[in-house]
Amino acid sequence: MSGLAAASYLTSTGEAVQFWILAVVAVAGALGAVLMKKAVHSALCLAGTMIVLAVFYLANGAYFLGVVQIVVYTGAIMMLFLFVVMLVGVTAADSLKETIKGQRLLAGLCALGFGVLLTAGIANAALRDFDGLGQANAGGNVQGLAALLFTKYVFAFEITGALLITAAVGAMVLTHRERTGPAATQRELAERRVRGGKQLPPLPAPGVYARHNAVDIPGLLPDGTPSELTVNPTLRARGQIRDVSGEALAELAALEQRSEDWLERDKRRAGERTEEGAK
């Protein structure tokens, strides 16, 4: 893809094919990121788009950036996003229903106009002649970048370093919670719990008799209704609770029936009843 540098420059067919396929993927990913209901899904879609972009970088002779894109962006930043998503709660699936009046419409209009104008701009910029990165990458892309970065852009580079540090510190400061006052002692905690009327003993374990012991199966109360307490809240939130109370009761009934039959209890009892009746 490098090498020949000339006016009205065309890419190799291979790249063309690659572009047309991957472009579709990228756009799809972008749309997905925008439209998915759940943050997790949008994050994943975005990651996809980014990987595609990384490929495009490589295709454009920006080998270093391509790699960085994958490692830093897709690898680090997107993961950071995922962490946060998890932290905030995967479950928070916000409805795509618009609350601000006319927001959708306006946004659509602006986006349309913007896109059209931008495309028009690029179109009438008449970018015909591409002189590829032949000479630029001659000494190797990374070396070339390094050369620029540590000569021409060295100050900017230093400053971005400072920026990163500041950002890191800032993030800490923001998320760090200063403890005011001494930590609550065991006793205080206990008292607080009692006063709050919370569950004092440990929570009941999930599972039913020896039949089920999976964490997602709530234990049953004496009357056979499932007890929410026994299942951990996350599962509850996700609605991943397998409620087996119904079949459990049914099986119980069947079991007793069988044992009754086996003991032939009811005949004898009936006989006794008749005798008493005779007397």
Added chain:
Amino acid sequence: MSFPLLTATAAVPALGAVATAAVPAERRAAAKWLALAVSLVTLVLAATQLVRFDPDAKGPFQLTESHAWIAAFGVRYDLGVDGISVVLIGLTALLIPFIVLAGWHDADPLETHSSRWRPTQGFFALILMVEAMVVIAFEATDVFLFYIFFEAMLIPMYFLIGGFGDRAGERGEAESATQRSYAAVKFLLYNLVGGLIMLAAVIGLYAVTADQLGSGTFSLTEIVQARAAGKLDFATTTERALFLGFFFAFAVKAPLWPLHTWLPNAMGEATAPVAVLITAVVDKVGTFAMLRFCLQLFPEASKWATPVILVLSLISILYGALLAVGQRDIKRLIAYASISHFGFIVLGVFAMTTQGQSGATLYMVNHGISTAALMLVAGFLISRRGSRLIADYGGVQKVAPVLAGTFLIGGLATLSLPGLAPFVSEFLVLVGTFSRYPVAGAVATVGIVLAALYVLVLYQRTMTGPVAEPVREMPDLRARELAVVAPLIALLLFLGVYPKPVTQLLDPAVAHTMSQVHESDPQPAVHVNDAHVNDVEAAK
């Protein structure tokens, strides 16, 4: 280079203002004395200007100072005085000490205020700040420099009007406070609108000069010379538009009917010294600027607009006087009287005759002094009774004869009685107008009857008749107050009998202005070749 007298005259009060404001809260008296001292030093400097000013010197401006300021836009720090501005600077510097002295107790803290209460310092500092700005506005020969201070004046004035009022009488403090802030905002808005329109015109002026001279300039002298040399030539419509832009701002400041309504509120709500500051000092900048900028920059447009302006000023004269008759509030009455007088000034400026213009300039001075006298005495009266309503007074003359006497003299000056200064200027304006526009002159003369009406009605209702109950215990003028009024009255008498010192300063400047607008006095119908005039010349 020589000692920058003009800069000093403006800088002294400015620095004085800062110093006054910096006086610690509990040392109020010190602040007052400091302010007084500063104003007196300024007066000395202004007097020095008057002395060092040479009426017969060549060239429009003297004592000039010129430094590059904003080179990019050709804005220069150009100062210079002609006869007119030097006289007006003198007036300003003269009045400020009296204003300070008269306002000695106006900003004193009430019992309710804490000892940390600072506005006393602020009051005097603001007054000095206004003085500094007015002085430099009079001195500036660079349009942009003038514009800046013309506008900057509004800020201290705004606080003076809105922050300090009469000790509330019947109306509660809260009520009068709202009235004050209304007046202050009104003042600010009116003048800001005018100023903004002027700003547009200023920029337009720059654009035109930049377009025609290559490098844009704001320098009055340069523009005038360029026009004289034919290098600069406004298109008719352009000149008219620019002229209107300038004139609007000045007409608001002046104030000319129908842009006058801010003045009664402002003067009514502000304390008497501040009211004097408004009408006797700040408003003069407007009329002065008409004379210096409107006429000199846009002679043709001025002539074009003259008929309309004359009509407006005539309306101002009669309208102001009639409304003064209809007022129930002493200060508002004086305010409307001032509107009528400003009508006379504008009339004289645009009559385009020597008599008219020097009359108008002299009128600025005399009106300053006479209104100061009347308004300050009225202020003393009001401070005694705590009410501005004419109906609350009566028979004061019996209990406080000196106060009544000074009030009467101030009033007589306002109705321009011969022998007192305003008569000379008013008559000059009338003659100047009459000799070119007889009808206008005759109509304007009706103003003197109305003036007599409102002054005498005011005097009769407040001072004469049976003694009203509330004023029975009213004390007469105190030493401080007398020290304020007496010199002003002496000045009124002196200038009424011997105005020559002022007029001979004015004449060359007026002649110069007249030559700028290419106007000359109309010749008398009958040529008189008599010995009388000649031997007068011999006598002179």
Added chain:
Amino acid sequence: MENLIGTLVLVPLLGAGVLLCGGRRLDRAGHWIGTFAAALSFVIGVVLFADMLGRSGEDRELAATVFSWVPVGGFRADVGFQLDQLSMTFVLLITGVGSLIHLYSVGYMAHDERRRRFFGYLNLFLAAMLLLVLADNYLLLYVGWEGVGLASYLLIGFWQHKPSAATAAKKAFLVNRVGDMGLSIAIMLMFTTFGTFAFGPVLENADKAGEGRLTAIGLLLLLAACGKSAQVPLQSWLGDAMEGPTPVSALIHAATMVTAGVYLITRSGAIFDGAPDAQTAVVTVGAVTLLFGAIVGCAKDDIKKALAGSTMSQIGYMVLAAGLGPIGYPFAIMHLVTHGFFKAGLFLGAGSVMHAMNDEVDMRRYGGLRRYMPITFVTFGLGYLAIIGFPGLSGFFSKDKIIEAAFAKGGTEGWILGGAALLGAAITAYYMTRVMLLTFFGEKRWQPAPSPEEPGAEPAAETRGEGRMPHPHESPKVMTIPMIVLAAGSVLAGGLFSLNDAFLTWLEPVTGHEEGHSPVTAVQVTTATLVVLFVGVALAWAQYGRRPVPVTAPPGSLPVRIARRDLLQDDINHIVLVRGGEHLTRSLVYVDHTLVDGVVNGTAAAVGGLSGRMRRLQNGFARSYAVSMFGGAAVLIAATLLMRAV
């Protein structure tokens, strides 16, 4: 000698300054200082007079330019004095009568605690009046003109605690201001016409200006004269001016100030000669006023008001004479001087009577006073004879001449004017006799002293006893002496003046004189005058002499009532000017508040409302702000593209 002219004005001015600024410590000596200043100026006047007599008729005029007052471009006003025979006459009259009245006031105002200020004002008046007659240009004359107006304002309103006095003072000043307006416009017109307004050049070149301009100037001057001399239509203030202390009425509103109009017209003779129409206007005004004043004089019961009416009509005579041109000028001035004597005498007499009667002014409550106050009676009587023109007394000569001159105007105009003058003489005789009879003859009709709030009651009444019966007594010497002197003047002056036309020859260089060819001989006129005179006296005697006079005025027929109301002058003024003015101002105040201010406030409100609506856009949602941002970006791109495209 020239320098003396200045001092003539300066002395009383200094007196006024000293008295007014002197403060209470001068209270004891104040009145004597004032009198001394007046007397001193009189002495100076006499000295100048002697000096003037020393020189021949033509070069008697003295001129002194003190300093250049307002020099602006072509406009030159100087403080310069000009003393010719005309001014001299006035100087002597003013300072002479003035000094006498100062003397009189010493007694009359003895009980007033503000006497010092009173004398200050009197001196101020003297200074202004002298300035008026000595000025050598119209602007300076205008200064004196307004100066006397101020003095009269201060003196009419001297008892300011009386609302009536304050109102009268204001009225006088305002009406005068209207006249002054005329004068100032006249001066402007002169300036535009001649380029100057000094007497010399203006009057010399008057003929060069067209008749139109001269007529305009003349009419404006006439307006001024009407204001100052209380001529129709600006006469209404004089009656009320009687609110002032009686010496003031004598000095200002009888002898001197009110005659300033006559002086103005005579001084500007050259202008009027060039403007016949203006002259016609003048004589008309004069004739109307002389009848008007006389009629009012007949109806008034207030002695001072009656005398005021008579003053009006006498000045009417003078104006009439002055309007006749050179035929009349000398006689106008002559009558002015004689009138100065006898009218001042009459007023002082009236003052003395009031003094004796606890400041009662209603003649119907007088009567039979001749026995109680003989000197007053005699002096007053002489003045009375003089004014009605009793043969041999001064009024006879002066008035007679005027009537002759009126006939001499010739044509129907002459007949009309002469007739009016004659009729006026008759009425004068009538009302003066009435005054005389009501005051000094008949039986006593005295009443207990009036309560002070009754109009015309003077504060001296408070100091003296309340409600006691008056016990008339002759006034002290200091008051009677001036009366005697003036009486002597009013007896002799006329005779002296007409002794081989002394006065005529004296004034001729200034005013000029020409013998009118009268259709009737002097003898006929004189006899006619005497006839109407006796008719008038007889009528009065018939009405008031024979039968007793009711103490309260009878309602009277409609014309009488109208005459009592000053021929409705005030009602007309009130309806036309006062009411109209009030409505005008009130409506204007409304307009200013609603319209002019309303427009502004309306705009402000509109802007406020608009921004209130705009405020809704700020819904606080970051995303909608983002939308606008994004839109802005789009617009920017569009803009750049457009710029590229073009």
Added chain:
Amino acid sequence: MNPVNYLYLAALLFTIGATGVLIRRNAIVIFMCVELMLNACNLAFVTFSRMHGNLDGQIIAFFTMVVAAAEVVVGLAIIVTIFRSRHSASVDDAGLLKL
């Protein structure tokens, strides 16, 4: 094919991202959309560097990434904090800009 298509793609992605910013309420998703826009810019830069045959475009893209990283760190921290205080990541709930 002409590499200018990369630019069209970048424009498209940028627009999509922007729209996302406008229509989503979840702060995190909005953030992702911002990232998307940044990436679109980067693609454009890279393409430009290819167009002009020098590496400056790539350098800029590199810096963009760094800045983006910093921004994300801080931004996510903010989101977390807000979520802690008001238990919601919806930007509409953070209506502090309201008058």
